[in-house]
Amino acid sequence: MPTRSQSEADKVAASGFAEVYEPVKPYLEELDVFLQSQVALLEPEIQEHVRYVFGHSGKRLRPMLVAYSGWQGPAANSTAELVRLGSIIELVHLATLVHDDILDEADTRHRQETAAKKFGPAAAVLIGDVLFSHALKLAAEFPTTEVCRVVAQATARVCAGEIAQTYQRGEVNYSRDFYYRVIQLKTAELFEVACALGAKVAGYSDAFSEAAGAFGRHLGIAYQIFDDLVDLYAEESMIGKTLGTDLEKGKFTLPLLLLLEKVEPAERDDLLARFRSGDTSVVDDFTRRLHDFPIFEEVVGVFEAELAKATDAVAPFSELAPVSEMQKIAGLVRAQLSRLPAAAQ
Amino acid sequence: MPTRSQSEADKVAASGFAEVYEPVKPYLEELDVFLQSQVALLEPEIQEHVRYVFGHSGKRLRPMLVAYSGWQGPAANSTAELVRLGSIIELVHLATLVHDDILDEADTRHRQETAAKKFGPAAAVLIGDVLFSHALKLAAEFPTTEVCRVVAQATARVCAGEIAQTYQRGEVNYSRDFYYRVIQLKTAELFEVACALGAKVAGYSDAFSEAAGAFGRHLGIAYQIFDDLVDLYAEESMIGKTLGTDLEKGKFTLPLLLLLEKVEPAERDDLLARFRSGDTSVVDDFTRRLHDFPIFEEVVGVFEAELAKATDAVAPFSELAPVSEMQKIAGLVRAQLSRLPAAAQ
Numbered sequence: 001m002p003t004r005s006q007s008e009a010d011k012v013a014a015s016g017f018a019e020v021y022e023p024v025k026p027y028l029e030e031l032d033v034f035l036q037s038q039v040a041l042l043e044p045e046i047q048e049h050v051r052y053v054f055g056h057s058g059k060r061l062r063p064m065l066v067a068y069s070g071w072q073g074p075a076a077n078s079t080a081e082l083v084r085l086g087s088i089i090e091l092v093h094l095a096t097l098v099h100d101d102i103l104d105e106a107d108t109r110h111r112q113e114t115a116a117k118k119f120g121p122a123a124a125v126l127i128g129d130v131l132f133s134h135a136l137k138l139a140a141e142f143p144t145t146e147v148c149r150v151v152a153q154a155t156a157r158v159c160a161g162e163i164a165q166t167y168q169r170g171e172v173n174y175s176r177d178f179y180y181r182v183i184q185l186k187t188a189e190l191f192e193v194a195c196a197l198g199a200k201v202a203g204y205s206d207a208f209s210e211a212a213g214a215f216g217r218h219l220g221i222a223y224q225i226f227d228d229l230v231d232l233y234a235e236e237s238m239i240g241k242t243l244g245t246d247l248e249k250g251k252f253t254l255p256l257l258l259l260l261e262k263v264e265p266a267e268r269d270d271l272l273a274r275f276r277s278g279d280t281s282v283v284d285d286f287t288r289r290l291h292d293f294p295i296f297e298e299v300v301g302v303f304e305a306e307l308a309k310a311t312d313a314v315a316p317f318s319e320l321a322p323v324s325e326m327q328k329i330a331g332l333v334r335a336q337l338s339r340l341p342a343a344a345q
Numbered sequence: 346m347p348t349r350s351q352s353e354a355d356k357v358a359a360s361g362f363a364e365v366y367e368p369v370k371p372y373l374e375e376l377d378v379f380l381q382s383q384v385a386l387l388e389p390e391i392q393e394h395v396r397y398v399f400g401h402s403g404k405r406l407r408p409m410l411v412a413y414s415g416w417q418g419p420a421a422n423s424t425a426e427l428v429r430l431g432s433i434i435e436l437v438h439l440a441t442l443v444h445d446d447i448l449d450e451a452d453t454r455h456r457q458e459t460a461a462k463k464f465g466p467a468a469a470v471l472i473g474d475v476l477f478s479h480a481l482k483l484a485a486e487f488p489t490t491e492v493c494r495v496v497a498q499a500t501a502r503v504c505a506g507e508i509a510q511t512y513q514r515g516e517v518n519y520s521r522d523f524y525y526r527v528i529q530l531k532t533a534e535l536f537e538v539a540c541a542l543g544a545k546v547a548g549y550s551d552a553f554s555e556a557a558g559a560f561g562r563h564l565g566i567a568y569q570i571f572d573d574l575v576d577l578y579a580e581e582s583m584i585g586k587t588l589g590t591d592l593e594k595g596k597f598t599l600p601l602l603l604l605l606e607k608v609e610p611a612e613r614d615d616l617l618a619r620f621r622s623g624d625t626s627v628v629d630d631f632t633r634r635l636h637d638f639p640i641f642e643e644v645v646g647v648f649e650a651e652l653a654k655a656t657d658a659v660a661p662f663s664e665l666a667p668v669s670e671m672q673k674i675a676g677l678v679r680a681q682l683s684r685l686p687a688a689a690q
Contacts, residue, residue: 043505045512099474103467122448125470126508129444129477133501136481140494148493149485156478160388163471167390 070202161185191220415547506530
């Protein structure tokens with residue numbers, strides 16, 4: 001579930017997001033210049049590796065959230081502080097991806113070879129460590145300890161999510177509580193921090209920073225739930241891979257958890273027993289049974305409720321420049337639903 | 346060379362260091378209580394792993410340096426700040442050991458199974474990440490960003506040392522510059538930070554903090570050079586393993602570098618060619634040839650010069666409480682030489 005397959009949602013979302021990328025394009029360009037400038041500060045032996053990771057690493061969603069939460073109009077947005085903050089959060093995100101790919105023994109991400117595959121797992125350990133420690137160095141350049149504290153805490157939480165997920169494999173924890181705990185830690189945490197610190201560093205009040213954090217958290221959860229839907233309800237041609245990949249990797253996404261709640265205990269126990277025994281044909285049974293229940297609709301309901309919580313969180317601050325932009329982002333995430341095949345809906 | 350075989354020096358040094366451990370015993374006990382209390386703050390799934398690492402992790406040399414550099418007399422030394430600082434530096438140190446053991450595919454450390462061996466490399470990636478991020482969280486609890494900045498920087502440098510070392514393997518860089526660069530990064534850096542921040546956090550002046558940092562740096566280099574001597578000149582019974590293990594791991598320690606400078610170019614090229622081709626009998630030739638030159642004496646000279654630089658650095662501050670303690674530590678490190686067999690001397 002989480003970070004692992006975000007790339008799938010990314011692919012589906014790509015063109016749909018052009019509208020939100022446009023206003024922060026100058027910011028994202030400066031961010032890339034800044035990230036590239038940091039490579040030169042690393043040990044010569046590792047620069048090529050880090051450059052590779054920067055060049056094959058998705059769409060800078062988290063820095064984009066930094067830019068929007070600290071939004072002060074098109075001209076004023078690329079302050080050095082916001083660029084540094086976005087870079088810090090992106091570095092932490094990339095570090096966790098590089099290490100996650102070692103754990104998952106993943107060969108590709110964003111249709112490119114992972115660092116673990118290209119340079120070997122040992123190098124990937126070091127690349128992740130360098131990205132982490134460089135992020136914290138940059139965080140310590142802010143005048144107060146707040147950025148450092150929040151970023152270190154978020155890093156610890158993202159790790160915690162990976163730990164929870166790694167150690168449940170084989171044992172299968174299919175409670176919704178566990179599902180929410182993992183996506184909160186692995187995905188929503190950095191979305192939340194990007195928004196809360198973006199607002200803070202741009203000089204907005206603590207009250208708005210907190211609201212922006214809540215916006216980021218719920219947007220992150222919604223984003224992850226959309227990712228779950230893509231894995232099970234998209235058309236294969238659209239995402240360039242077979243459906244149900246999350247389950248093959250042992251990840252019980254929200255639609256699957258709902259299915260397990262709906263079938264009779266005997267069927268549930270049978271499905272889980274076959275899953276545990278490594279019977280791969282169980283994936284087809286799961287996906288077939290999904291369509292016997294109104295699960296898609298229920299998951300969409302949860303997805304929309306999260307988006308509503310996101311927009312509600314910042315609604316009281318509608319006089320502030322970032323809010324209309326943030327509402328737009330939430331709207332675009334909601335609009336992604338229409339990109340799923342009508343059959344699912 | 347560096348961290349990898351510090352445990353060997355630790356073993357030899359163990360009893361000789363009792364004298365410096367005694368005064369800071371209450372501090373080290375509080376440190377262990379603090380570290381154990383931190384375990385409960387981590388994700389339940391990883392607590393057992395972290396407890397294992399804490400329980401099999403050497404002698405808390407770096408926290409000891411924190412306590413001595415911030416020394417204010419026996420009663421006043423276990424302040425919460427110094428305990429937290431010592432814990433932060435120990436956590437970073439342990440994180441790097443856990444990750445290094447993945448890279449080195451090491452099975453044992455301090456005669457115990459490494460985390461990578463006991464829990465598998467994937468778990469070891471996560472354990473290291475958790476230790477790193479928890480260290481930085483604690484660092485951000487200090488009132489200013491200084492501890493965070495210095496610790497993040499030191500973490501980046503320790504990684505850089507591991508990178509430099511990892512990537513030279515196979516290529517064999519046998520310059521002294523490269524040797525010093527690696528031990529500066531991998532060993533001396535955390536010794537320096539322990540001393541500089543220990544003095545700072547205890548309220549001593551910037552000037553003394555800087556001097557204490559220089560003390561730590563040179564002490565760290567000396568400590569590493571002593572470790573090099575142990576690997577080649579100790580008696581096998583004393584260290585419980587074969588001599589020349591560093592070279593077997595591809596690590597050119599100072600005595601070996603000096604040997605390569607002293608033999609004729611033809612012999613040097615032959616030794617290196619055989620080393621590169623994986624001819625393991627070359628280790629015996631290296632160790633045999635060592636005794637044909639006064640290399641032991643020369644290395645001892647370098648070792649003593651580093652200790653002199655360490656004590657000189659803090660000498661101008663002799664009125665401060667920490668200094669006589671720090672000089673004592675340097676004296677005890679020097680005294681370790683007498684523990685090597687007379688044959689070597």
